Amino acid sequence: MQAKMPGFLAVALLLLLIPANALALDPPRSGHPVFDRAVQLVFDNFHDMSALDRFGAAVRQEIEDADTPLTKNSSNARADEAIDAVLASLEASHTGRFQRDTIDYFELADIFRFALRNDMERLFPPKGDASYPGIGMIARPANGALFASDVYDGSPADKAGIQVGDEIISVDGAPYHEIDSFQRQVGKTVEVSLRRHVGEKPITVKVAVEQLRPLRTFEKAIENSLAVSERSGKQIGYLRFWTLSSPNGMEIVNRALATGRLKDADGLIVDLRGRWGGGPADAAELFVGDTPSFRLISRDGEDMLANVRWRRPVVAIIDEGTRSGLELFAYALKTNGIPLVGTRTAGALLAGRAYLLPDDSILELAVSDAVIGEDVRLEGRGVEPDIPVTFSLPYAAGNDQQRDAAMQAMERILAGG
Structure with a gap:
């Protein structure tokens, strides 16, 4: 049996392992309330303490700027610029500031509604429901x-x-x-x-x-994305995961696969080109899990889906919008031999949390690292496609080269190629 370390020795050893400058957690201050609060939240909560030296240097640079030093009397525009600059120095995903003139703000407020619960009714009267x-x-x-x-x-x-x-x-x-x-x-x-x-x-x-309402809009978009196309005598289903953060998104997909529009498809295109990740870490189990499908049936014959598993061929689409939980989803599919079509994913797999700043803008901050298995990190790296296909946005006119390539890959699979 391994001997236990005395409590005071464990604490002493822990203190030795923490950089001395991180113990005080007392960053430079400009006097500008929004900037200083954002900086303090980073020092208190950012997941990687080794980045705080670099961050602190960026903070001092903004405060001491020879041309436009940041002070309590600085304009909002100057403070905005300074906050963006110091957050960029962290070089991390799930880290940024969002203001009410962007859709991102409202979508993140809904996704992080629990973290912001004490302010939601004030921000979105009368019931605290984020909407725009x-x-x-x-x-x-x-x-x-x-x-x-x-x-x-x-x-x-x-x-x-x-x-x-x-x-x-x-x-x-x-x-x-x-x-x-x-x-x-x-x-x-x-x-x-x-x-x-x-x-x-x-x-x-x-x-x-x-x-x-952001999350309801995502659920509606997931449901309305469902489609079936006939190709070479085969039925190919399609669905798009706009996010994994919506409460009922997975249930919509489960129903479509088990009893709904996609249940008779011979193969399935899973589009992971999303807006936000989030959601359950085991979402990919729907396509690669080993447990059997089953339903719970009540005495009146009404059934409830308890465990849905899709056992037919799958091809997935990825791009730089595949991030966070969707990125983990893509990684799980790839490691289980499901082909990925598109471009490299965002390389944005950390755990984020939202904080409200004094001007009611939202600070999203990476508060935890994310490790797959023993030592696999997707942060800054992403997941590479098996079939690289780029997408040119300007004047695409509804053409989607990545979706077309995924359809072609599925046709080959169903034809035994």
């Missing part, structure tokens, strides 16, 4: 313009015919802003001017504006 006015579309810059990068399945943008790759020019004649463009427009329609093909004249589509 929008059309279910994400746009990102490329080549000096904005392009629709995500159109949530079943959203108003999807129903109006907006496609991934469309250049977003304006909303009601004004520049597009993902929150401000839709303020006070809920229940109304807006005119979105877009360009589908390079050099062509813009077209205008009318889109209904809704008050969107």
